[in-house]
Amino acid sequence: MPxxxxxxxxxxxxxxxxxxxxxxxxxxxxxxxTGTKYGCGMGLCGxxxxxxxxxxxxxxxxxxxxxxxKQVTTIEGLSVDSSHPVQRAWIAEQVPQCxxxxxxxxxxxxxxxxxxxxxxxxxxxxxxxxxxxxCATYQRIRRAIARAAQEHQA
Amino acid sequence: xxATPRMGRRELLKTGAALILGVCLPGSNRGxxxxxxxxxxxxxxxxxxxxxxxxxxxxxxxxxLGQGSRTVxxxxxxxxxxxxxxxxxxxxxxxxxxxxxHLSTGGSGGTTxxxxxxxxxxxxxxxxxxxxxxxxxxVNRRDCRATQSTVVHLPTGRRVTYGELVGTASxxxxxAPASVPLKQPDRFEIIGKPTPRVDTPSKVNGSAIFGIDxxxxxxxxxxxxxxxxxxxKLASVDDAxxxxxxxxxxxxxxxxxxxxxxxxxxxxxxxxVAVVADSTWAALEGRRALxxxxxxxxxxxxxxxxxxEQMRAQSLAPATCVAADRGNVEQAMSSAAKTxxxxxxxxxxxxxxxxxxxxxxxxxEDGIExxxxxxxxxxTQAEIAALAGVAKEKVTxxxxxxxxxxxxxxxxxxxxxxxxxxxxMKVPVQLLWSREDDMQHDFxxxxxxxxxxxxxxxxxxxxxxxxxxxxxxxxxxxxxxxSLRDPKHVASQEIGGADVPHYAVPNFHVDYAPVQSAVPxxxxxxxxxxxxxxxxxxxxxxVAHAAGQDPCAFRIKLLDASQAQDQQDxxxxxxxxxxxxxxxxxxxxxxNNRKFQTVxxxxxxxxxxxxxxxxxxxxxxxxxxxxxxxVAIVAEVAVDADGSVTVKRVAxxxxxxxAVNPDGVxxxxxxxxxxxxxxxxxxxxxxxxxxxxxxxxNDYQVLRINQAPEIEVYLVPSSEPPAGMGETCVPPVAPAxxxxxxxATGKRLxxxxxxxxxxxxxxxxV
Numbered sequence: 045m046p047x048x049x050x051x052x053x054x055x056x057x058x059x060x061x062x063x064x065x066x067x068x069x070x071x072x073x074x075x076x077x078t079g080t081k082y083g084c085g086m087g088l089c090g091x092x093x094x095x096x097x098x099x100x101x102x103x104x105x106x107x108x109x110x111x112x113x114k115q116v117t118t119i120e121g122l123s124v125d126s127s128h129p130v131q132r133a134w135i136a137e138q139v140p141q142c143x144x145x146x147x148x149x150x151x152x153x154x155x156x157x158x159x160x161x162x163x164x165x166x167x168x169x170x171x172x173x174x175x176x177x178x179c180a181t182y183q184r185i186r187r188a189i190a191r192a193a194q195e196h197q198a
Numbered sequence: 199x200x201a202t203p204r205m206g207r208r209e210l211l212k213t214g215a216a217l218i219l220g221v222c223l224p225g226s227n228r229g230x231x232x233x234x235x236x237x238x239x240x241x242x243x244x245x246x247x248x249x250x251x252x253x254x255x256x257x258x259x260x261x262x263l264g265q266g267s268r269t270v271x272x273x274x275x276x277x278x279x280x281x282x283x284x285x286x287x288x289x290x291x292x293x294x295x296x297x298x299x300h301l302s303t304g305g306s307g308g309t310t311x312x313x314x315x316x317x318x319x320x321x322x323x324x325x326x327x328x329x330x331x332x333x334x335x336x337v338n339r340r341d342c343r344a345t346q347s348t349v350v351h352l353p354t355g356r357r358v359t360y361g362e363l364v365g366t367a368s369x370x371x372x373x374a375p376a377s378v379p380l381k382q383p384d385r386f387e388i389i390g391k392p393t394p395r396v397d398t399p400s401k402v403n404g405s406a407i408f409g410i411d412x413x414x415x416x417x418x419x420x421x422x423x424x425x426x427x428x429x430x431k432l433a434s435v436d437d438a439x440x441x442x443x444x445x446x447x448x449x450x451x452x453x454x455x456x457x458x459x460x461x462x463x464x465x466x467x468x469x470x471v472a473v474v475a476d477s478t479w480a481a482l483e484g485r486r487a488l489x490x491x492x493x494x495x496x497x498x499x500x501x502x503x504x505x506x507e508q509m510r511a512q513s514l515a516p517a518t519c520v521a522a523d524r525g526n527v528e529q530a531m532s533s534a535a536k537t538x539x540x541x542x543x544x545x546x547x548x549x550x551x552x553x554x555x556x557x558x559x560x561x562x563e564d565g566i567e568x569x570x571x572x573x574x575x576x577x578t579q580a581e582i583a584a585l586a587g588v589a590k591e592k593v594t595x596x597x598x599x600x601x602x603x604x605x606x607x608x609x610x611x612x613x614x615x616x617x618x619x620x621x622x623m624k625v626p627v628q629l630l631w632s633r634e635d636d637m638q639h640d641f642x643x644x645x646x647x648x649x650x651x652x653x654x655x656x657x658x659x660x661x662x663x664x665x666x667x668x669x670x671x672x673x674x675x676x677x678x679x680x681s682l683r684d685p686k687h688v689a690s691q692e693i694g695g696a697d698v699p700h701y702a703v704p705n706f707h708v709d710y711a712p713v714q715s716a717v718p719x720x721x722x723x724x725x726x727x728x729x730x731x732x733x734x735x736x737x738x739x740x741v742a743h744a745a746g747q748d749p750c751a752f753r754i755k756l757l758d759a760s761q762a763q764d765q766q767d768x769x770x771x772x773x774x775x776x777x778x779x780x781x782x783x784x785x786x787x788x789x790n791n792r793k794f795q796t797v798x799x800x801x802x803x804x805x806x807x808x809x810x811x812x813x814x815x816x817x818x819x820x821x822x823x824x825x826x827x828x829v830a831i832v833a834e835v836a837v838d839a840d841g842s843v844t845v846k847r848v849a850x851x852x853x854x855x856x857a858v859n860p861d862g863v864x865x866x867x868x869x870x871x872x873x874x875x876x877x878x879x880x881x882x883x884x885x886x887x888x889x890x891x892x893x894x895x896n897d898y899q900v901l902r903i904n905q906a907p908e909i910e911v912y913l914v915p916s917s918e919p920p921a922g923m924g925e926t927c928v929p930p931v932a933p934a935x936x937x938x939x940x941x942a943t944g945k946r947l948x949x950x951x952x953x954x955x956x957x958x959x960x961x962x963x964v
Contacts, residue, residue: 045444061477062444062445062479062480062483065477065479066479069477069478069479072411072478073419073476073477073478073479074477076413077404078404078407078410078411078413079403079404079405080404081408081410081552081553081601082410082478082554082630083552083554083633084633084894084895085482085632085633085894086633086894086895086896088894088895088896089552089633089895091552118404119403119404120403120404120405122403123403126399126402126403131402131403134398134402135394135398135399135402138394138395138398138861138865139398139402140264140395140397140398140401140402141264141265141266141602141865141869142263142264142551142552142553142599142600142601142602142603143264143397143400143401143406143599143601144408144551144552144553144599144601144602145552145601146401146402147404150402168903169903169904170904172903172904173902173903173904174902175903176552176895176900176902177552177903178550178551178552178602178604178873178900179264179552179602179869179873180868180869180871180872180873180901180906181865181868181869182872182901182902182903182906183868183872183906183908183909184865184868185903186903
């Protein structure tokens with residue numbers, strides 16, 4: 045099997061895998077970074093969201109061969125101590141219930157705020173509408189993103 | 199002697215605060231165990247363990263599915279223990295049903311089931327710590343007070359921490375938990391305060407361990423190709439291509455399992471072909487490479503249309519079971535000045551938890567180890583032991599975090615499958631269901647149909663109420679043929695929430711008829727209340743409009759009237775035992791009616807009930823009682839000319855007794871309301887040729903953030919014991935929205951999900 049060198053959370057990792065293997069399974073089954081979740085395998089739910097060079101991408105649709113030199117950031121690497129403004133806002137607003145989708149939600153929200161530092165309610169809804177939460181913590185997700193944006197402003 | 203919990207191979211798991219059991223072995227030093235004078239822990243009961251570093255470890259039995267049980271249970275203990283919340287560590291209790299009686303949870307019963315026992319456990323530990331402190335400081339116990347994990351000697355101000363008392367306390371004779379008085383609600387310091395959840399930190403950094411996250415040395419990954427047709431079976435398999443793929447380790451057929459030995463219950467393990475590989479991806483690729491043919495089996499012709507046809511027929515056929523009969527409905531209907539009739543229909547719904555079903559199993563010579571996201575840990579242990587033919591003690595079940603459940607994880611199918619696969623391998627195997635597996639092999643909410651008739655007298659008073667419930671019942675999926683001979687048993691999980699009238703009506707008849715189906719069904723968040731509340735609360739709304747009355751005022755008046763009627767019953771002269779029993783029931787019913795009225799008035803007031811809205815918008819109201827809680831909901835909708843419905847705002851009033859963690863109650867309300875909107879707006883599982891047609895979130899469309907309304911939650915203050923909240927807010931949502939759509943458009947929704955084409959305004963229909 046081909047060998048790939050991946051920059052994951054700032055560390056170079058060597059992985060032997062089928063070139064079509066989605067990044068999701070490389071992270072979870074090969075590198076044991078299980079914070080990134082499987083939800084649908086078709087880019088429909090957002091549970092597998094990671095950052096590639098700082099932008100939110102669905103890792104279930106990202107073949108390992110396509111990653112190249114892009115920096116991969118997972119929930120484990122968003123901050124070392126849960127201090128990212130989005131993580132702090134998620135705690136302050138007590139967003140998670142079961143918590144399964146929240147890695148993807150947080151990675152999506154962090155990317156949204158990078159591109160749109162002060163999103164309107166509509167921008168939050170459209171930026172987050174690709175991420176499903178079956179516990180349906182949506183009202184708190186909206187509040188947490190607004191809080192993180194405000195903190196950024198302060 | 200209470201056994202010490204097994205440590206098992208827990209230490210092999212990657213770090214995750216939610217799973218790792220520390221050094222504490224609660225229950226290991228009780229009064230009779232005085233042999234060791236240098237105890238390093240004080241563990242007076244199975245839930246509490248205090249160590250010299252002044253850390254209190256609390257072991258929580260109820261599996262955490264997202265409902266916040268870990269936090270609530272820790273609060274109950276900490277309240278009576280007088281523990282410093284910051285010194286608490288919360289862990290999942292080991293699956294040892296001999297010690298722990300609440301390792302399984304359902305029916306929104308987690309908090310109510312532990313309300314007394316966990317406070318008693320905290321109080322017992324506190325009393326022993328007070329005795330230990332008095333002995334250690336050589337002072338009068340009466341002068342000591344416990345607060346913030348410290349005992350203070352009030353006259354001198356001397357303090358000693360719980361950690362410093364471990365040695366002394368662990369040598370004291372045991373006291374009975376129930377002998378210690380519990381606090382009165384006015385002295386609560388933790389219960390009733392919004393408290394951040396103990397599992398939140400692990401759920402914002404990826405460290406919480408769900409079933410799918412279990413990683414063990416040498417483990418393999420598996421998926422199963424199952425027959426898509428319910429009741430069908432494997433006809434042929436060609437696995438040559440699959441076996442040749444890199445990473446695929448084994449491919450083998452799995453037999454179906456019809457029942458668990460010693461259990462008088464069916465189990466739905468369809469069998470199929472297992473593919474075991476080095477990674478989940480390789481297993482999925484291996485499965486794709488299989489050449490499979492299936493026998494459709496006896497259910498192969500079933501379709502949504504064939505079910506609908508049977509539903510309609512059974513709504514007019516003789517009932518198999520009368521659920522309630524009061525007065526004389528037929529006579530009252532014939533004398534009614536006006537009758538109202540309607541039918542309602544609700545299709546199958548999937549649970550679609552975000553974490554698909556999975557379980558990891560290792561079968562070894564000396565025992566079986568199971569890691570599972572489940573809400574029934576004790577049953578999982580018993581099931582695997584029965585299937586493997588070993589003693590329960592040989593099966594260790596580790597309960598992981600669950601990525602949602604909504605009733606799905608009350609099933610034991612996926613654990614049995616994981617054991618089937620793992621016993622063929624020498625290493626731990628994680629069985630994962632893909633999203634498609636999960637969507638197409640769920641245990642769905644029943645398909646239901648409701649035929650309703652009401653009679654009004656000449657003064658528009660409600661005279662009679664008749665409700666035929668038709669469903670594909672749950673019981674016949676699991677229960678023995680013998681128990682299913684009793685039609686009342688078949689109906690027992692179909693009629694709740696409809697068989698007791700909370701609105702005053704002198705003539706009342708509810709009956710039931712089943713429809714057979716090969717589609718597996720089971721408990722779906724709020725079970726029968728999710729459909730009976732829809733029928734009842736839509737229909738009472740239709741009756742209110744037929745009577746020319748405001749639907750909120752009409753409900754409140756009927757709740758008053760039913761009190762008057764109960765009073766009338768009470769005033770009857772003879773007082774037999776039956777009459778006294780009736781009297782008590784009537785008194786309880788009057789209290790319940792007042793709770794209904796309170797939440798209706800509160801929700802209506804907060805939602806600006808009665809204030810005009812622009813054209814195309816409307817409000818609807820509904821109420822329901824579930825697990826001892828009372829809920830009223832007002833939904834505000836906007837309907838566009840193209841018939842699309844937006845739920846803009848939902849106001850929710852709740853009386854759930856004591857809200858142990860009010861922020862947790864609000865979270866359950868918000869989540870429950872949103873969850874209930876999926877079947878209203880878009881969710882439907884359809885059957886084609888004996889199989890589920892939907893396969894993923896593209897065709898089973900669940901609520902997304904851009905569809906989520908503004909939600910306001912109002913709690914009625916209460917010092918009564920807590921009632922259930924996990925499912926409670928689901929039932930009134932669908933009828934409130936449907937009633938709001940009627941206000942907005944004048945059109946009744948009698949089948950969900952909403953078909954926008956029925957709501958298109960004329961000018962658009964061209």
